[in-house]
Amino acid sequence: MSFDLLESAKNIFNSSVVSQASSQLGESEGGIQKALSGIIPTIFTGLLNKAGSDGDAGGIFNMIKSVAGDANSSAIAGALGGGGLLAKGGDLLRSLFGDKVSSITGMLASFAGIKESSANTLLQTAAPATLGVAGQYAVQNNLTPNSFLSFLNTQKDKILGAVPGGLNLAGVLGLASLGDLGKKLGNLASGIGSxxxxxxxxxxxxxxxxxxxxxxxxxxxxxxxxxxxxxxxxxCGGGKHDGTVVTDSITTSQLADSASINVTETTPVTETRESIKVTLPDGTILDAYKGGIEDQLVTFLKDGSKSAGKDVWFDFDNLNFKTGSAQLTDESNKQIGNIAAILKAFPKTKIKIGGYTDRTGDSTQNVKLSGQRAEAVVTELKKLNTDMAQLLGAEGYGSQFAKAAATAPDEERKKDRHISVSVREK
Structure with a gap:
């Protein structure tokens, strides 16, 4: 079945998001749902209009890839709670609509019967997540700027047909009809092929x-x-990535096969591993493997010449989940316990947990599952009385950093399925 951009975006704004938005903004859930029914196709229509008018395929492509990681319900929830996604959304909307953002906001508020301030918050919140769905698809399929425009051309009829009749979007954009927008994009796509x-x-x-x-x-x-x-x-996606991080997906059964594989550039996981003892500053001695996460993490924390930061990650190498779920297996408790002991021995250390997948399956569902699994690790660390100040949360990245192609053998793809620790402070 072909990919449906509009439906994939709608699926992110689930009942939990609607309920939170209703409570946060003081609007009825019905009003929020109606607003979103107009907001999502409006954002995509703005993307179509920019693609058909600017002719800057590279700029558009970079824009949607830059927000690929925001295409998940957790990011939306964070934005509604006052996160930084609102500012990003405002920038995206200005890029798509210029000085027409306020007119579109007022039109959406009137259409949904909600306050203009509520419509503004929803619009800014939805922009990164909605465009991020397109970004996820683009990088998942290794699209180039031109092939992405061709893909948009296949989605335009569904998108334009979803714009509610009560929204005069064509008038705001200076078009006689939205059909004119479809023709412009179609002509552009034809030019690429010719x-x-x-x-x-x-x-x-x-x-x-x-x-x-x-x-x-x-x-x-x-x-x-x-x-x-x-x-x-x-x-069709045969080109190379341009160095931008990518986002993709994996089926739940595949992710369950090996939720955490050691893919650092040091020692790969093999059948036979050397057992070692890792001694912590407080005298605690951990049973671990040479080159495993405990070995690498403690070595890093003791090395005063190396700095912490958002790009510093260590992969769990003995962590697994039950098939198709975020439930940790019993044997995973030992390594989580070791991480808790390390945090206790290095009280200044602060970490974030990340979940990753390979490039196969439904991107939306698997970003969600990878996030749930990362959250499960944080939950277990809390149960072990880890200092809450040392835990900076969890996030599912899907296949944003996957290296193997979706068609690669499972032995290659499983290296992209892992749970990792990012050391943000030490």
Whole structure:
């Protein structure tokens, strides 16, 4: 079944989000739901309009990838509670709609029967999460800027058809109708496709002139095949990433196979591992593995020349969950207990727990599951009387940092499925 951008975005704004927004903003749940029914297609329509008008495929592509990690209910809940996502949402809306944001906000408030301030908060909250769904899909499928525009063209009819009749979005955007927007994007997408075809024709003509015909036709067929293959790979995700972090997904059964694999650049997990004793500053001695998380983490914390930060991560190497759930297996308790002991021995240390997946499956559901599993680890650390000030929360990143392709063997993909500790202070 083909990917539905609009429905995937709607699924993020679940009943829990609606309930929280209702309570936070002092609006009825019905009013919140109606507002969101207009907000989500409005944001996507703004993206379509920018794509069809600017012609800046690279800028649009970078914009949606930059918020790929915000496409989850947890990020929305944080924003409603006063998180930094609101400011990001305001910037995105200005990028999409310019000085028309206030007009759109007022129109949405009137349509849903809620306060304009509530509509403004919802719109700013929804913008990163909604656009992030597009970002997740783009990086999951290794899309390029041009192939992303082609993908948008396949989604435009569903998006434009979902804009409620009570919203005069076309008028605000200066269009005779939203159909005109669809035509502009369609023409742009057609131009992208014809570019590769023109390149192929130019190559054929050049070779024909140089050869005068005869024996060159087999060579021509080979050249055409190579060019078409290159284009298809580029459009369907064969290109490389440009270095931006990516977001993707995995099925729950796959994530359950091995929730935490040691993928640091030091010692990979193997069948036979060397057992060691790790001694902590308070005299506690931990049973661990050489190159495992305890060994690496304690070595790092003792090294005064290395600084903590959001890019400093250590992967659990003996942590697993029951199939399709966020329930830790009994054997996982030992390593979590070791982490709790390390935090006690290094009281200045503050950490964040992250959950990661490979590139397969439904992105929305698996970002959610990876987040739930990261939260499960935090919960267990709290049960072990870990100082709350040392725990800076948990977050599910889906396949934002996955390295293996979705079609790679499971032995490669399982390295992308793990739970990790980020040392933010030491």
């Amino acid at each position: 570019g590769a075809a023109n390149a192929a024709n130019t190559t054929i003509n050049t070779v024909k002139q140089a050869s005068g015909g005869r024996w060159i036709w087999p060579l021509l067929l080979i050249l055409v095949a190579i060019i078409l293959l290159w284009y298809l790979m580029k459009g």
